[in-house]
Amino acid sequence: AQSVTQLDSQVPVFEEAPVELRCNYSSSVSVYLFWYVQYPNQGLQLLLKYLSGSTLVKGINGFEAEFNKSQTSFHLRKPSVHISDTAEYFCAVTRSNDYKLSFGAGTTVTVRA
């Protein structure tokens, strides 16, 4: 079974500063990787995904993530955050062509002016 570890539960950051959210997974088979974002009082929405191909994946709102197979990581980055990026971010993994996503515990990002 897959498991996901998000290494930071809370990340405070100043507006216009860069942010990196760390995600490591464990799986012995080929996987698909995802980042979802949950804004306050809203449902989760997909930020970006890695299925195959280029290891650098670009998503919505200026976010990107890099798949590193040797490190079993899928860290999320944004070079300059906005107040509106304040949200909870979830990393998720599934075996290729499986339907059951395993989610990490989430990272709460708080952006301050």
Next chain:
Amino acid sequence: GAGVSQSPSNKVTEKGKDVELRCDPISGHTALYWYRQSLGQGLEFLIYFQGNSAPDKSGLPSDRFSAERTGGSVSTLTIQRTQQEDSAVYLCASSLSSGTGELFFGEGSRLTVL
């Protein structure tokens, strides 16, 4: 609306009562999922429906939990004899097909058991 719709958005109940949570997926989505989100924890898979196939119930935490999906569309999650540890946000999601992780989530039903 065009998104996944869940009701009620908030439910407060007394310990021992039964509750029903409803999910209306995006039209045309054949796959439907229920997850549970507890404070400080990630999302916990509960159950998965795909078309007319038998559902994957492997995530249901006890036999007090059950779910059905009628006509391949609306789903109801039922919790019988609720306990305080059932308090959580119950999230429903749907997708066009399974296997690519592109789930569309509703806003959730927050359940509080007193």
